[in-house]
Amino acid sequence: MSSSNSSMGNSSDHDSDDMPGNFQGKLSGNSTDNATSHFLNALNIPTRFAPRLRKPVPVIGWGAFKIGRNQGAKYPSAFEIPSEQEALALVRQLINDGVRLFDTAPAYGLSEERLGKVFATITPAQRAELFISTKVGETFVDGASHHNFSSAAVTQSVRHSLRTLHCDCVDCVFVHSNGNDLDILQNTGCVEALEELKYQSLIGSIGFSCKTILGGELALKHELIDAVMLEIHPDATDMLSLLPLAHSLGKAVFVKKPLASGTLQPKIVLPWILAHRHITSIVVGGLNLGRLRENFLTASLANQ
Secondary structure, three states: OOOOOOOOOOOOOOOOOOOOOOOOOOOOOOOOOOHHHHOOOOOOOOEEOOOOOOOOEEOEEEEOHHHOOOOOOOOOOOOOOOOHHHHHHHHHHHHHHOOOEEEOOHHHOOHHHHHHHHHOOOOHHHHHHOEEEEEEOEEEEOOEEEEOOOHHHHHHHHHHHHHHHOOOOEOEEEEEOOOOHHHHHHHOOHHHHHHHHHHOOOEOOEEEEOOOHHHHHHHHHOOOOOEEEEEOEOOEOHHHHHHHHHHHOOOEEEEEOOOOOOOOOHHHHHHHHHOOOOOOEEEEOOOOHHHHHHHHHHHHHHOO
16 A cells, blocks of 8 residues: 655645654554544643634644655655554544544545544544544645646535545635645635635635745735645744734634654744744644654643
8 A cells, every 4th residue: 555755746734753664563552442432632732713713723733644645745754654444543542632633635645534434433522522624726646746726626625525534514624735826816716616615514714725925925815714824843934924914814823844844853843833822723744653642742731
């Protein structure tokens, strides 16, 4: 199932400080068969609220890229995609630990399908505790990214994601920009298509994962957009300039690539990011349960 890293396609929106090596054994000592039936919330991750969102958002969540795809990702080391059994066990354990934000995308290979197999086993009350986000605009086929931001493609993509994720509604759908932020926002009709889906109660909020500062500014000023996803870390500070605008408009800010493709130290970077109070949430990736728990705990303590 797995394959070696490829230079084709876009990189993941998520970072990880996983060390090289196989997934096997990273869940050793953890019983996950019935994890979702307990919902223990052991990590007790705090939340932040943005007026344009319908519910509070955990200050840190998990990006599910690595359970579905390993090509075209700019991680320092190649990695193997876990087996389905391993992937589902990890998702169940994260939920059991108290992780409530899960971010995925059609471009993440098997990610939506694997998350959906877990989400299909939880109760409506448990589902209501989660904040689930996915994306539109990019697919990844035969080792390459393909982009389509047309209204028809966006509508089809969201409906397919809902079926795959076994969700009646997802909490946020981000437009997965290919870098042409302004053209996507001004000429494709993708945001308007998402607004129609929001009106139908199929999505809770509309987001834009931008690549440029100008695109981020235009997305924040767009009356239909509720949230942006920005790359922010100590080596990428330009987009911090957008935080006052986001705050003034009541829009959420999700941080992608917070660890600069695994090159920065989580115990330093995560508190630094969350010290910016106008940031709503951080999305981190990875497969190593122990390191994920450390990152979630670091962010939780930093928010206090």
